[in-house]
Amino acid sequence: GESVGLHLPTLSVQEGDNSIINCAYSNSASDYFIWYKQESGKGPQFIIDIRSNMDKRQGQRVTVLLNKTVKHLSLQIAATQPGDSAVYFCAENDGGATNKLIFGTGTLLAVQP
């Protein structure tokens, strides 16, 4: 069946270090991937997206890498800050006519001061 999973449910990093959050997906038909950040009590906040015709995309302090061969997605956060503490979700579309998103269970990023 369809699934998007995360390797690490909790990631603890020191302030100023780089963070890497990993995600595996199973649907070969997916052609669009998104990372969201969700703080406690809030809705998911868009961070960065990538289409399947790319293998890397950079934003402000964030980079998403896509490896279609092994169906793996990662989010790199540079110089992690306390404000980055949140649950991070990767999501993929289902490759259909709509942009139905399939989410993994999330990774909790805890930034230690």
Place this chain on the structure above:
Amino acid sequence: DAGVTQSPTHLIKTRGQQVTLRCSPKSGHDTVSWYQQALGQGPQFIFQYYEEEERQRGNFPDRFSGHQFPNYSSELNVNALLLGDSALYLCASGVGARETQYFGPGTRLLVL
């Protein structure tokens, strides 16, 4: 520029009751999707509305229904509430059917 808004923010209902949740999409967006997020889980797709029609539906029973209005706002209705319907209900909006979706703050529903 207002983002996606949802109302109410919190709601308490009892089993068997019916509930209506509301969503206004981000300015310029015409597609609305609804998701259910149980505690500690990722959001699960309920359905998507575009041009006032339901385009796609997830694995949710017919107790879950929706509507999209001409101004692109949307409602989610849940009938015959069950305890298991307690969750955060998220609305996401986008442009067309294959673009990035932006989420609202959600409505926290508690069924007693």
